[in-house]
Amino acid sequence: MKVTFLGGGNMATALIGGLLGKEARADDIAVVEISEAARMRLQQRFGVRCHATPDGEALAGDVLVLAVKPQQMREVCALLKGRVREQLIISIAAGLHLADISGWLGGYRHLVRAMPNTPALIGAGMSGLFALPEVPDAGRQMAERILQAAGSTLWVADEAQLDAVTAISGSGPAYVFLLIEAMQAAAGELGFTSAQARQLALKTVLGAAQLAAQSGDDAAILRERVTSKGGTTEAALKVMEARGVKAGIIAGAQAACAQSRVLGEQLGDRAQKPGDPSAT
Numbered sequence: 001m002k003v004t005f006l007g008g009g010n011m012a013t014a015l016i017g018g019l020l021g022k023e024a025r026a027d028d029i030a031v032v033e034i035s036e037a038a039r040m041r042l043q044q045r046f047g048v049r050c051h052a053t054p055d056g057e058a059l060a061g062d063v064l065v066l067a068v069k070p071q072q073m074r075e076v077c078a079l080l081k082g083r084v085r086e087q088l089i090i091s092i093a094a095g096l097h098l099a100d101i102s103g104w105l106g107g108y109r110h111l112v113r114a115m116p117n118t119p120a121l122i123g124a125g126m127s128g129l130f131a132l133p134e135v136p137d138a139g140r141q142m143a144e145r146i147l148q149a150a151g152s153t154l155w156v157a158d159e160a161q162l163d164a165v166t167a168i169s170g171s172g173p174a175y176v177f178l179l180i181e182a183m184q185a186a187a188g189e190l191g192f193t194s195a196q197a198r199q200l201a202l203k204t205v206l207g208a209a210q211l212a213a214q215s216g217d218d219a220a221i222l223r224e225r226v227t228s229k230g231g232t233t234e235a236a237l238k239v240m241e242a243r244g245v246k247a248g249i250i251a252g253a254q255a256a257c258a259q260s261r262v263l264g265e266q267l268g269d270r271a272q273k274p275g276d277p278s279a280t
């Protein structure tokens with residue numbers, strides 16, 4: 001399977017990392033990337049072919065992955081319009097509706113919207129997927145293979161659910177990195193060196209996530225097992241509750257979901273007034 005990425009930034013890098021050695025070799029992957037520095041980085045890191053513009057060779061792949069920022073998508077679709085025939089196109093952009101992307105591509109309908117996350121780089125990603133009804137089974141399977149090379153997948157029946165996937169697993173690694181940052185900072189305050197703080201925080205997060213994944217019990221039960229009456233964890237959780245840590249995470253995820261919807265509305269054609277000269 002030949003895969004071309006349009007945009008070779010953070011998320012494309014993570015997906016390429018997942019694909020290599022599983023579904024694809026370096027010469028099966030091409031990247032169209034306007035930044036020379038990014039092209040150099042990708043060539044050196046993965047040995048993939050990089051193009052400055054979407055020339056015919058770059059677009060010859062079986063699958064095109066649109067991996068530019070949502071604000072850059074309309075421009076990239078204009079470059080592809082009329083030049084894609086049978087390929088599967090996967091957009092990984094937050095918020096953007098397939099109806100808009102299809103319109104920008106001149107009515108092209110072999111479209112899948114995916115929401116991956118950066119742990120894809122090590123094959124530990126989590127992706128939500130949605131396909132337009134016109135996508136044949138073979139296309140869905142190709143999308144599944146690409147995202148499964150990067151980790152786990154979840155197909156949703158309604159495209160709008162991808163805004164919620166974005167809020168949980170798309171942005172979610174940042175919430176976990178924030179937790180790691182905070183635990184390292186706390187360890188530093190308690191007298192550990194940064195190397196010790198990193199080991200204590202990372203191994204704890206990793207171990208707790210593995211235990212939660214392998215145990216049949218809910219996270220709440222696992223949390224209770226750590227929390228002895230009158231003990232240290234109870235003291236910590238009381239302070240965290242008073243500071244609204246859990247409520248803050250829930251409200252944050254809701255804000256991420258709302259922002260995904262805002263991006264889709266603001267950048268999509270539905271937001272444009274009739275007669276807007278930038279409308280296509």
Ligand SMILES: NC(=O)C1=CN([C@@H]2O[C@H](COP(=O)(O)OP(=O)(O)OC[C@H]3O[C@@H](n4cnc5c(N)ncnc54)[C@H](O)[C@@H]3O)[C@@H](O)[C@H]2O)C=CC1
Pocket residue numbers: 006007008009010011012032033034035038067068069070072075076092093094115116117118170171
């Ligand atoms: N970073 C993340 O954790 C996730 C990002 N996404 C989505 O992935 C997409 C990309 O995000 P990032 O990789 O974080 O952004 P990024 O800014 O790191 O990468 C975008 C790349 O596209 C390039 N680019 C811009 N215009 C171009 C054009 N006309 N032709 C070719 N290349 C062009 C830029 O030079 C840049 O390297 C976004 O739509 C985002 O919503 C989805 C899931 C997670």
Ligand SMILES: O=C(O)[C@@H]1CCC=N1
Pocket residue numbers: 094166170171
């Ligand atoms: O922050 C963003 O908009 C992108 C989408 C999910 C993760 N990063």
